[in-house]
């Protein structure tokens with residue numbers, strides 16, 4: 066297939082479709098053209114309001130997708146009614162979908178527009194929600210949204226976070242050349258790829274050994290905005306692993322150190338430091354506005370809250386961890402580093418048994434109680450900068466290639482496990498529980514503002 | 525639930541009554557207890573509901589499901605009964 070255009074993030078209304086739904090929808094739409102309705106939650110985003118698709122209702126050809134009265138094809142009224150009733154009952158946006166021919170460009174026909182004008186005021190009244198029409202080609206998307214407040218607006222972009230982070234628009238963007246500073250990098254990523262990085266808002270949760278490397282490299286790559294989350298301060302024993310840290314930094318906040326390094330790497334970067342735990346509502350609110358989340362904190366609570374944000378707000382992320390088993394006799398076991406891609410709508414950290422609920426319960430208590438609840442006093446675990454670098458590099462490369470559409474496979478999002486002692490590198494596919502209450506439509510997937518992560522956190 | 529007290533049998537059918545139902549969540553006053561699907565749509569259009577007579581009308585039944593009401597199908601309506609009217613979504 067022809068190379069797909071890379072589009073930098075657009076200002077305005079966007080729709081995000083989890084890659085599994087997109088796979089299902091694409092198979093239904095292309096090449097012969099079917100009809101469907103997407104149900105979507107809602108959330109605010111950094112560049113405008115976001116619609117978050119969580120379920121797909123496909124119209125069966127000949128019964129629900131029928132010859133049209135005015136147009137070529139139509140969604141049958143009973144199908145429209147039942148989908149609108151679901152949208153109403155679930156407080157979801159109703160988005161009718163069909164496909165056009167072509168590849169890189171798409172626009173509504175006059176029949177499409179007339180049909181929206183005839184029907185969407187009524188559907189908006191029935192649902193009390195945003196309703197709209199979407200039209201797709203394999204590389205382009207356009208949308209016509211009728212908002213609950215009575216206004217009407219076009220959809221600026223459709224985002225599909227998969228192995229690549231796809232952004233579909235009505236027509237491809239032409240980018241202005243990257244500045245001379247990023248010329249060499251743009252020779253791989255393209256000017257649009259570089260512009261994409263410049264417009265992304267990326268979070269790093271945990272600013273220790275792994276997080277400090279992530280921040281340094283993200284800033285040098287030219288990522289436009291970094292959200293930095295960690296409530297910890299620098300200790301003498303951290304210095305060997307924190308990028309560009311000095312003795313004067315001891316006792317300072319890790320967010321301050323990370324912000325200083327990011328600023329030095331890129332004076333034009335926008336920084337949003339939050340010196341709190343990730344479950345603090347201020348931190349969660351900032352996370353929910355991001356395009357990508359790096360999880361480099363190893364507590365069960367950080368895993369849980371980032372996982373919840375990924376699924377509920379459809380924000381892709383990557384979890385980075387290093388495990389160095391050394392027993393009391395000094396025996397070194399199988400060291401491994403793990404880089405796990407977290408995609409909305411796919412096997413989440415709960416499904417993959419990567420969150421310990423007992424540990425999570427302890428983590429959610431105040432610090433004094435946390436310490437008292439642990440059977441054994443915390444013993445420092447081994448940590449070495451080179452191992453952190455291995456895991457961080459894997460995560461950063463995945464991110465850069467995904468953001469600029471350079472992965473060979475749109476769907477491959479296997480975790481990478483390195484075992485440096487045996488020099489093995491393995492891929493591990495995620496598993497998913499059929500009714501997971503985080504990563505499936507039966508749960509919080511794509512529910513955005515309703516059932517807020519923040520609300521839950523403060524319970 | 526229909527909480528209206530039924531008038532004595534025999535005297536209600538000819539007497540003009542006003543029944544308020546909803547069409548697409550909007551209150552619509554109907555001039556009779558027995559109307560066709562088309563008449564219900566026409567009443568809703570006259571009262572400003574943004575639909576046209578080509579829309580498909582459904583009535584909500586006691587089990588919570590919607591049942592299509594044809595244009596020439598006469599049905600007995602009761603106060604607060606809920607109707608939905610949707611178009612086919614044509615595209616090309």
Ligand SMILES: [Zn+2]
Nearest residue numbers: 413416501504
């Ligand atoms: Zn899950």
Ligand SMILES: [Zn+2]
Nearest residue numbers: 174177615616
């Ligand atoms: Zn069309």
